[in-house]
Amino acid sequence: MxxxxxxxxxxxxxxxxxxxxxxxxxxxxxxxxxxxxxxxxxxxxxxxxxxxxxxxxxxxxxxxxxxxxxxxxxxxxxxxxxxxxxxxxxxxxxxxxxxxxxxxxxxxxxxxxxxxxxxxxxxxxxVISTDELLRQRGTILEGTARRGSPARAKIVDRHGQAHFVMVEPHDDGDAIGAGETALLVRRQGKLFFAMPDRDRLLRSM
Incomplete structure (x- = not known):
C-alpha cells in the first residue's frame, strides 16, 4: 500500500x-x-x-x-x-x-x-484583539526604548499568554531600559507607546 x-x-x-x-x-x-x-x-x-x-x-x-x-x-x-x-x-x-x-x-x-x-x-x-493589550504592562526585553528607536517588550495577557511587541516611550524625553516595566497607553499600527512604570500614581493604575 x-x-x-x-x-x-x-x-x-x-x-x-x-x-x-x-x-x-x-x-x-x-x-x-x-x-x-x-x-x-x-x-x-x-x-x-x-x-x-x-x-x-x-x-x-x-x-x-x-x-x-x-x-x-x-x-x-x-x-x-x-x-x-x-x-x-x-x-x-x-x-x-x-x-x-x-x-x-x-x-x-x-x-x-x-x-x-x-x-x-x-x-x-x-484569543484577544491587539487593542486589548492597551492599559497592560510590558517588560522591555533588550535595548532601550526611545522615541524613534523602539525596543522589544513582553506583555502577558489575562489568559497568561505572552505577546511580544515593539514599544516606544509616549513622551519624547523618556527612555525605558531593559528589564523596566511600562504601561501601554496607545498604539499606532503595530507599534505601541508606553509610559515608564516609575511613579506611584502610574503604578496604581
Missing amino acids: FAQFLTPSYLPFACAFVVMIGIGLIEAVGFGLGHLDLDGDVGTEAHGGMLDWLGLGGELPILIWLTSLLGCFTLAGVAIQQAATSLTGAPLTWGLASGGALLAGALLNTLAANGLARIMPGFETT
Whole structure:
C-alpha cells in the first residue's frame, strides 16, 4: 500500500499527507512557544456565509482548519482511487481524482472543522484583539526604548499568554531600559507607546 501511495495516481494525496504532518508538527511545537499574535481580525459580516460553510465561522485556528482539510482531501483521494481500482481495475488519473477529492474533502472538512470547533473551546477564550493589550504592562526585553528607536517588550495577557511587541516611550524625553516595566497607553499600527512604570500614581493604575 505504501508503494502504491507513491505512484503518480496517488502523488497529490501523498504530498497533501506530508504537508499535513508538517503543519501538525509546527502546531505541536508552537504550543510550547507561547501565543503568536497575528494582527488580523475577520469581520463579523463574513460569518454566516462562505466561512461558515467552510467550517471557519467558529473561529477555528487557520492552521488547525488547514490540517483538517488536507487530511480530508487525502482520505477522500485514497478512497476514490481505491474505489476506481476495484471497479475498473485501474486508478483514475491524478487530475480527475484530485478534483473529486477536493470537492469531497471540502464537504467532509466542513463537518470535521465544525466538530473540532466545538471540542476546542480554549482557542475562543484565549484569543484577544491587539487593542486589548492597551492599559497592560510590558517588560522591555533588550535595548532601550526611545522615541524613534523602539525596543522589544513582553506583555502577558489575562489568559497568561505572552505577546511580544515593539514599544516606544509616549513622551519624547523618556527612555525605558531593559528589564523596566511600562504601561501601554496607545498604539499606532503595530507599534505601541508606553509610559515608564516609575511613579506611584502610574503604578496604581
